[in-house]
C-alpha cells in the first residue's frame with residue numbers, strides 16, 4: 001500500500017513539477033503546491049465529483065453528468081498523461097474546475113457549492129500561476145455572477161434543484177464571492193512576494209557566508225604555511241646560538257668566571273626552550289595538513305601505545321590509568337595518539353606533590369557524536385581559565401612549578417576540530433579535572 005502511494009505520488013510530482021528550478025524560488029513552491037493539489041484532488045473527488053456523476057446519471061441531468069465526467073477525466077489526464085508542459089496542466093486543471101463550478105451554479109443555485117468552487121479556483125490559480133491569472137479569474141468570477149444575475153432577471157435560470165433563484169439573494173451572495181476573490185487576488189501574491197524576497201535574502205547570505213568561509217580557509221592555510229616557514233627559518237639561527245654558546249663555554253672555560261657560566265647556561269636553556277616552542281608550533285601548523293590519513297583504528301591499541309610512550313613517568317609516579325572499552329573508529333591515528341598523549345601526560349603532570357595520579361578514560365555514544373572523557377585526580381583548574389587554556393602558548397603555571405610549553409591543549413583542540421568535534425574541561429579546582437571531547441559520527445561516516 002505504501003509503495004503504491006509512493007509510486008502514485010512520484011508520478012504526479014514528476015508530471016506536475018519542473019526540474020532545474022532552485023528550491024529557493026517561488027516558482028518551485030508554486031509547482032509543488034499544484035502537484036499537491038492534484039495529488040489530493042483525485043482521492044477527494046470520491047466525495048463529490050464521482051457522486052455527482054452518479055446523481056447526474058440517475059436524475060438524468062446531462063449537464064451535471066457531462067461536467068463532472070469532464071472534470072474527473074481532465075484531472076486524471078493532468079496527473080498521469082506524460083509529455084505535457086506543467087503550465088498546460090495548470091490551465092487544464094483550473095478550466096476543468098471552472099466549468100464544474102458554472103454547471104453547479106446552474107443546477108444547485110445560490111444555495112449550492114458553485115460559488116465556493118469559484119472562490120477555491122481563485123485560490124488554486126493564485127497558488128499555482130502568476131498574479132496576472134489571478135486578475136483574470138477575478139474578472140471571470142465577476143462576469144459569471146453578472147451573467148447569472150441577468151439570467152435570473154430575464155427568467156431563464158429557473159429550473160434549479162435547490163429552490164428558485166432570487167435576484168436579491170443572488171446579488172447579496174455573489175457580490176460577497178467577488179469581494180472575497182478580490183481580496184485573495186491582492187493578498188496571496190503579497191505572501192509570495194515576501195517569500196521571494198526572503199529567498200533572495202537567504203541566497204545572498206549564503207553566498208556571503210560561502211565567500212567568508214573560503215576566505216577564512218585561504219587565510220588559515222596562508223597562516224599555517226607562514227608558521228611552518230617561520231619555524232623552519234627560526235631554527236637555523238637558534239642552532240647557531242646554541243652551538244656557539246657551547247663553543248664559548250668549552251674554549252674559554254677557564255677564562256670565564258662563575259657568573260659568565262651561569263649566563264651561558266641561561267642562554268643555552270633559553271635557546272633550547274625556544275627550539276621546543278618552535279617544534280610545537282611546527283607540529284601545530286602540521287595538524288590538518290600533514291596528518292590526514294584516516295584509518296580504522298582500535299583505540300584500545302592506540303591507548304596501549306600511548307601508555308608505552310609514557311611508561312617511565314607512569315612508573316615513577318606509580319600512576320593508575322584505567323579505560324572502559326574503547327571503540328574501533330576511522331580516525332587520523334597519528335593525530336588521535338597525540339591527543340590521548342597530551343591529555344594523559346597533563347593528567348600525570350598536574351598533580352599535587354606526592355599524589356598518586358589516577359586517570360580514568362570513558363567513552364559514550366551521544367546522538368550524533370562519540371564523547372570521550374579523561375578524568376584525573378590532579379590539582380584541578382579554576383573555572384575562570386577553562387576557555388583560556390586551549391589557546392596557543394597559554395600556561396597557568398611557571399616552569400619552576402610544572403614544565404611545559406603551553407601548546408599541548410592548543411594542539412589537542414586543533415586535532416578535535418579536525419574530527420569535527422569540540423573539547424572542553426570541567427573542574428572546580430582542587431578536585432581534579434575532566435577533559436572531554438567529541439568526534440562527530442558525520443565525520444566518521446564521511447571518512448569511512
Ligand code: ADP
Nearest residue numbers: 346347350380389395396404405406407408409
Ligand atoms: P603545558 O602542559 O605544556 O603547559 P597545555 O596546553 O597542555 O600546556 O596546558 C595548558 C595549561 O592548562 C597548563 O599550563 C595547566 O595549567 C592547565 N592544565 C592542562 N591540563 C591540566 C590538568 N589535567 N590538570 C590541571 N591543569 C591542567
